[in-house]
Every structure is written in C-alpha cells, then in structure tokens.
Amino acid sequence: MNNLQYPIKFSFKITTLSNDFTAKNASGQTIAYVKQKMFKLKEAISVYSDESKSQVLFTIAANKWLDFSAAYSMTDASGNEIGKIARKGWRSMWKAEYDIVDQNNQPQYKVQEANAWVRVADSMIGEIPVLGAFTGYLFNPTYNVTNKAGQIVVKLKKMPSFFGKEFELEKVADIDEDDKERVMLGLMMMILLERRRG
Template sequence: MLNLTYPLTIKFKFGVINPQFSVVDGTGRTVAFVKQKAFKLREDISVFQDEAMTQVRYRIKADRWLDYNASYQFTDGEGRDLGRLVRKGARSFWKAAYELYDEGGKQDLLIQEDNGWVKVADSLFSEIPFVGLLAGYFFNPKYNITRPDGTKVAVFSKKPDLISRAFEMEKLAGFEEGEEVRIILGTMMMVLLERNRG
C-alpha cells in the first residue's frame, strides 16, 4: 500500500452478514479489501489486494480472544512482522485509545478518539425510532493519530451518511518509515472493533 493518494476512504458494503470493506485512495483506486470471518473467537483478518481476494497483502491477528487490552499483530503476505496495535482497555470505555508499535516493539503512534460525547450521542439517538436513522448523519466520531511527541500525522473520521458506513483518512504530515502501513492496518482493525462496540 505505497504511493497512495490521500484522502483514503474505507467503504463498508451494505446488506452483508459479515463486515466487508474496501479501502479506496484519492484517485478512486481500490488499494485493499477486508472481509471479516464470522464466529471467530480470536480475530484473524486477511487484507487482500482487491475484492477478488486472490492475493493476501497483510494479516492482522489477535493475541487473545478477549479484546480487553488485546494486541493485534501485523504481518505482510510472507509473514514478516510489521508491528502491532494495542487497545487500551480502561481508557477505551470513554474515549477509544489505541497504541501502535513498530516491529521492534517501540510505541511510535497513538490513535485517540477526539470527543467521547459523540459516541454517547450516537448510541442514544440511534435507538430512537425514526430519529435513529439520522444519527449516522449527525454524530460522526473523529480520531487523531499522533506521535509520542504530539505531532499529529493524520485524522481518521466517519463521514456523514444516512445508510452506509464510510470513514476517511486525511494525511497531515510526512510519514516515517513503516508508519503508513501501521496506520492503515491499525485504523482498519480499530474500525472493526469500534463497530462491534456500536
């Protein structure tokens, strides 16, 4: 997933049982496709080149079946370690927080929800008949992606939409080696986890 044109958009397929989404770059080119397997106790996600699902580019694998403080390992198609995503359980109850680590085990990025109240409002209003249909248009969480020194490198946010779910990533700074792949794989996994939480 190199030489990408931003913004990137994650588009979920509508009307399917298992979550499926494609990642499309700013030129409209599909750069990745994910289909989550049903009834897996431990997440093991294949990231394909495209919807044909013939070539696995990356894998994301959980280290445990309970997702409280779970770690999600990233590897390429040949099994080489690319880093991992760690969900910070206690902090995630209010505002979602995830740490990204490089292949050497050093934390190099943080993904943190901008405003916890958006998730609360979305959950409350989505349960009200008719009003709930509009919740997806007005309440859209945003996640800031920063380095430990506070440098904001990207913003990941849900796009206003009445029916389907789509997310967009804007690049705000140049990426260091390995960061781009970790950010994209990390936000893919995060969006699946947050989707399950509502």
Template sequence: MAQRLRFPLQMTFKLLALAPQFLVKDAHGQPVAYVRQKLFKLKEAITVFTDETQDQPLYQIKADRVIDFSPLYHFTDPQGLALGGIKRHGMRSMWKAGFDVLDHGVVHFSINEKSVMTRFLDGLFGQIPLIGLLSGYLFHPAYQVTRPDGTLVAELTKQPALFEGRFTAEQMAPVNEREEQQLLLALVTVLLLESARG
C-alpha cells in the same frame, strides 16, 4: 507495499452485512485494501486483500489471545514479516476510544477519539429504531493519530451516510513506507473494532 498511499483515503463498510467488510480507496478512487472479517472467530484473524476479488492478500491482522478486553493485534505481510501491531488502551476506551500502534514494543503512534460526547450521542441515537438511521448524518466521530511527541500525523473522520459507514482519512504529516503500512492497518483495525457501535 508496491506503491505509496495517496491520501485522503475513503473507507466504507456495509452496516447491514452479516460479516463486517469494508473497502479502502485512495484519492483517485483506486482500491488499496479490502477486508472481510470472518464470523464467529474467537481468535481474530483478518486478511487484508488488495480489492473485493480477494485474489491477492496484502496483510494479516491477528490477535495475540482468544478472549480479552485489549488484545494486541499483530500486523504481518504475506511472507509473515512482522509490521508492528495495535493495542486498545483498555478500560479507558470504555468512554473514549484509544489505541497505541507499536513496533518492536515501542509506541510509534497513538490513535484517540476526539470527543466523548460525540461517541455517546452517536451510540445512543444509533440504537433507536428508525431515528438511529439518521445518526450517521448527525454525529461524526473523529480519531486523531499522533506521534509520542504530539505531532498530528493523520485524522480519521466519519462522513454522513445511510446504510453504510463512511470515513475519510487525511494525512497531516509525512510518514515513511513502513509507518504508512502501520497506519493503514491500524485504521483498518480501529474501524473493525469500533464498527459495532455504528
């Protein structure tokens, strides 16, 4: 990564697009990552670019298996260097989203949704025609990133918006450069996996 990230990060994705795509901007409004997920890919392979031109790839996110409830998503740089990965907590994530960010098999961060009720109401109202458009203004799911010792590192919160998903990622504790890359890629992956519920 050429430069360290400047938090808070603004993450927006288009709700009406056929293929999931979203843009990440830093505190100064500069693009730091752009993702366009390919349709109908059984084994997820996602390229993260610097911006919407898709000229310069930054990272690759790739699932370790074709069909599974909780695959491990590996992170690599353009040269194929491993940067860790992320894995969903499995059946527990049916009610409250949870993920582990790993590096060489060791958990470095956990990402957990703060409120089961907010998730339920956001998903329920999001399915109702017309009224569902307002769910983005009423309910704001949030995710906390913590270290194994419980230190809060970052928080990702849904912001009010129509026709797009908008999230803000705030940094709460210092991280090194490698952890910063893992954090960005983990949040990108969480939003891609969770975007199906609005």
C-alpha cells in the same frame, strides 16, 4: 498497499453480515479490501489487494482472547510481523485510545478519539427504531493519530452517510515511509472494533 494518496476513503458494505470494507485512494483506485473473519473466537481480518480477494496482502489477528486490552498483530503475506495495534484497556471504555507499535514492540503512534460525547450520543440515538438509520448523518467521530512528539499526523473521520458506512483518512503531517502501512492497518483494525462497540 501501494498508491497511498490521501485522502483515503473506507466504504463499508452494508449488504453483508460481516464488516467488509473497501479502501480507495484519492484517485478512486482500490488499494485494499478488508474482510472480517466471521465466527472466530479470536478477532481476525484479512486485507486483500482488491475486491476479487485473490491476493492476501496482510492479516491482522488478536494475540489474546477478546478482552479490553487485546493486542492485534499485523503480518504481511510472508508471515512477518510488521507491528501491532493495542487497545488501552479500561481507559478505552470511555474514549477510544490505542497504541500502534512497530515490529520491535516499540510504541510509535497513539490513536485517540477526539470527542467521546459524539460516540455516546451516536450509540444512544442509534438504538431508537427509525432514528437509528440517520445517526450516520448526525454524529461523526474523529480519531487523531499522533506521533511520539504529540503531533497529529493523520485524522480518521466518520463521514455523513446512512448507517455510518463512510470514513475518510486525511494526512496532516508527513509519516515515515516505513510506518505508512502500519498506521493504515492499525486504523483498519481499530475502525472495525469501534463500529462493533457502537
């Protein structure tokens, strides 16, 4: 993925059965198209260069059967593993928490939901007919990405929109060049998992 100019917007397609979305940089240029593979026993997504889906840049797939502590491997087009994102087991039931690890299985970043109550309210009101369509304007969780020193480097925010289909990725501090794609891919997988959880 080139041209990672922040803020980066994730826009979900609400007209498809799967959770497909487009990632665009600050200039409005498409930097990735993410397609979830439907009807798989293991969670898997493909990250394409654009909406034409002609070039696969990365794939992300569960290492284990779906459970509360699944890890998701990120591989490039050559099949090289560049890292993983792992959900923090039962701790993640209440408040979303994930680890982003590098290709050597070394933890690098932590992703944490800023306020779990926002998701709880979003889930509860989202079940009410008619009102559910408007929760995207009322409840908008934020996810903080922190480095090993505990410093926030990136924030992923759900933006006010119908059906909660818009997210924005904002850079707060510098990230190593080598880590940018790994963090981006980890957040792409995480947001698909969190949308499914409600």
